[in-house]
Amino acid sequence: MSQMLVSDALIEQAMTTTGLDRFDSTSYREGLDVLLADYNSYDHPEPLIERMRGGLVQSLVDRLKTTDYLAKRPELLTRPVERPLFVFGMPRTGTTLLSNLLACDPARRSALTWEIEQPVPPPTTATLKTDPRAIAKLEQEKAMLAARPEMGKYYRNSAVYPNECMFFMIHDFKGLALESRGKLKAYRDWLFQTDMTSAYTYHKRFLQLLQADAPGAWSLKMPSHALWL
DSSP states (O other), X not given: OOOOOOHHHHHHHHHHHHTOOOOSXXXXXXXXXXXXXXXXXSOOOXXXXXXXXXXHHHHHHHHHHHHHHHHXXXXXXXXXXXXXXXXXXXXXSSHHHHHHHHTTOTTEEEOBHHHHHSOSSOXXXXXXXTSHHHHHHHHHHHHHHHHOGGGGGTOOOOTTSXXXXXXXXXXXXXXXXXXXXXXOHHHHHHHHHSOOHXXXXXXXXXXXXHXXXXXXXXXXXXXXXXXXX
């Protein structure tokens, strides 16, 4: 039997990593517990377990940092997310192309790959594509494509391109991005019948963080929004 992943241990690791100990709510805990109960019921190779552990801890780290930043700037939570435009639909129907096209409009705001991965501190409008974190991510992608040039045939992402809401909604441990990480039928069944209110509440908070010093009318993309909106 492969080693077990334990919620309390992952939370403790995230708190130790950040030096923070306060979440905005406990809503994340149910999804995390359901996910791990299902994941631990199967055997997994050690490298996959460590990859799963790292991803889950990172989601907890990001939520802790988001909570801490918003606590220091509570006025951000009074700023509305006004009339966001959601792009969703069946996979392979052009949603990524449409999302990237909308991002070309300077009047609109998209959640970029690099800032989803490293949201604190949030960027300014002037540094959305020049922040050192964005440049570092671009260099990583450049190195990856140099090492594996065949990926250039189908790799269409970029540090400074929009990415999907699922990559920050998983901070609440509700989303198909988690269901796809293994044979997780019990988690999937739970996900399709659970109340997603807490995930969308956190979704709004995360956007309020990102728009702190880089406001705009949001263009957001995730095909599976169609399941819940």
